[in-house]
Amino acid sequence: MLQAENIYKRYAGNKVxxxxxxxxxxxxxxxxxxxxxxxxSTLLRCLIDLERVDEGxxxxxxxxxxxxxxxxxxxxxxxRRVILKMGFVFQSFNLFPHFSVLKNVTEAQERVLRRxxxxxxxxxxxxxxxxxxxxxxxxYPYMLSGGQQQRVAIARALAMDPQMxxxxxxxxxxxxxxxQEVLMVIKGLxxxxxxxxxxxxxxxxxxxxxxxxxYMKEGTVRCEGTPxxxxxxxxxxxxxxxxxxx
Amino acid sequence: MKYLNNPxxxxxxxxxxxxxxxxxxxxFGYTLLLSLPLGLALALxxxxxxxxxxxPVQVFILAMRGTPLILQVFTVYFVLxxxxxxxxxxxxxxxxxxxxxYAAYFAEIYRGGVQAVPVGQREAAHVLxxxxxxxxxxxxxxxxxxxxxxxxxxEVITLVKDTALVTAVGMVELYRVARNAxxxxxxxxxxxxxxxxxxMINAVVSFLFNRANRFFAYYQG
Numbered sequence: 001m002l003q004a005e006n007i008y009k010r011y012a013g014n015k016v017x018x019x020x021x022x023x024x025x026x027x028x029x030x031x032x033x034x035x036x037x038x039x040x041s042t043l044l045r046c047l048i049d050l051e052r053v054d055e056g057x058x059x060x061x062x063x064x065x066x067x068x069x070x071x072x073x074x075x076x077x078x079x080r081r082v083i084l085k086m087g088f089v090f091q092s093f094n095l096f097p098h099f100s101v102l103k104n105v106t107e108a109q110e111r112v113l114r115r116x117x118x119x120x121x122x123x124x125x126x127x128x129x130x131x132x133x134x135x136x137x138x139x140y141p142y143m144l145s146g147g148q149q150q151r152v153a154i155a156r157a158l159a160m161d162p163q164m165x166x167x168x169x170x171x172x173x174x175x176x177x178x179x180q181e182v183l184m185v186i187k188g189l190x191x192x193x194x195x196x197x198x199x200x201x202x203x204x205x206x207x208x209x210x211x212x213x214x215y216m217k218e219g220t221v222r223c224e225g226t227p228x229x230x231x232x233x234x235x236x237x238x239x240x241x242x243x244x245x246x
Numbered sequence: 247m248k249y250l251n252n253p254x255x256x257x258x259x260x261x262x263x264x265x266x267x268x269x270x271x272x273x274f275g276y277t278l279l280l281s282l283p284l285g286l287a288l289a290l291x292x293x294x295x296x297x298x299x300x301x302p303v304q305v306f307i308l309a310m311r312g313t314p315l316i317l318q319v320f321t322v323y324f325v326l327x328x329x330x331x332x333x334x335x336x337x338x339x340x341x342x343x344x345x346x347x348y349a350a351y352f353a354e355i356y357r358g359g360v361q362a363v364p365v366g367q368r369e370a371a372h373v374l375x376x377x378x379x380x381x382x383x384x385x386x387x388x389x390x391x392x393x394x395x396x397x398x399x400x401e402v403i404t405l406v407k408d409t410a411l412v413t414a415v416g417m418v419e420l421y422r423v424a425r426n427a428x429x430x431x432x433x434x435x436x437x438x439x440x441x442x443x444x445x446m447i448n449a450v451v452s453f454l455f456n457r458a459n460r461f462f463a464y465y466q467g
Contacts, residue, residue, distance in 0.1 A: 050369055050373070083375050084375050087373075088373035097389065097466065107374075112376060140465045141465075141467065156374070
């Protein structure tokens, strides 16, 4: 479903990604873990063209987003197809504050997918029900808790029927209780065999839900494997045991 | 009390002020109608990725905000005809100067408003597949409007009062009528009456902008 090969990315002389490769198969849930500043989020943002790579190749669902050895970035039409194959959920939700919850979920369906009003609404009702927020359709984002806002953001992504979902630290802005409600939704999606790539600091979640765990540090993938393999790796153990012990 | 205790004279003054007010309001209306959209165009150019687009606009805004409006009015009224060889009608010349000046101020207000919208909004629009122009029209601009209501109200109120500047090129508007009447009769009363009229116009302007501001309170963020 997704292939990223040898990705390099610099920010003002800072090497954020140093030859990262990542593969996600159809139906697979991949968790990316690692310390802050390891390049996890940057990698994810490169996959949907929020950031541009300096070197490397990214292929999403058979479409080549970029190949710096063969013509660089794809043209607009291809970029658009790649973007529409992926749903993206941000750490900071990024709901549209001037739209109601319903309109947050229908707007892109109508404007981008050219769905009719009725069809967009029906799809919105379905996905809002899936994230447990059917009763909030007419409210505005500021009226909701952080956890509810993130669930709306997930619904908004789902409504576009992407082939794959990317989550960029979806619970890092939430307290533990709200984190749980969002993780439950993501877990529910994993059980539907959706293809997902989740950058997270929630180790228990990564261990329980992911088919594969990728550990990144200093802009490289240090190890990857099943949760058992990854969490058994000495470097990952050193990382996960850094949590403050009281 | 040369006017307030002389009804005939007062009525004739008010009639002249009314006619002057017509000129003032026309200048006000044309300027607002043209400078608000022109300001948006300038703001977009000012934020362009291309230096060749951005730089001239930056210089233009600096010139418009950095020199007196009355000088700009003179320039358009007296200097441009020398260059182009044709004189403009008074109202046309004055409106051109006012529109350029106010568009420059509005452009910077819009730019501030656009920059105040979190970058995450643009990113969310991008990942949902919106084109750049869809993202701007549907996501960014509505949020910009909420943010600029009060700064724009400042400019509009200033514009009401700035219309009095065109007296300098001989246009007979509200202030000029009042000043003429004052010097003819030797009384300050017409000027104070004119002042009261400016105040009433701006009371209405303030009221309308307050309403707009309250309208946008239906959402936060």
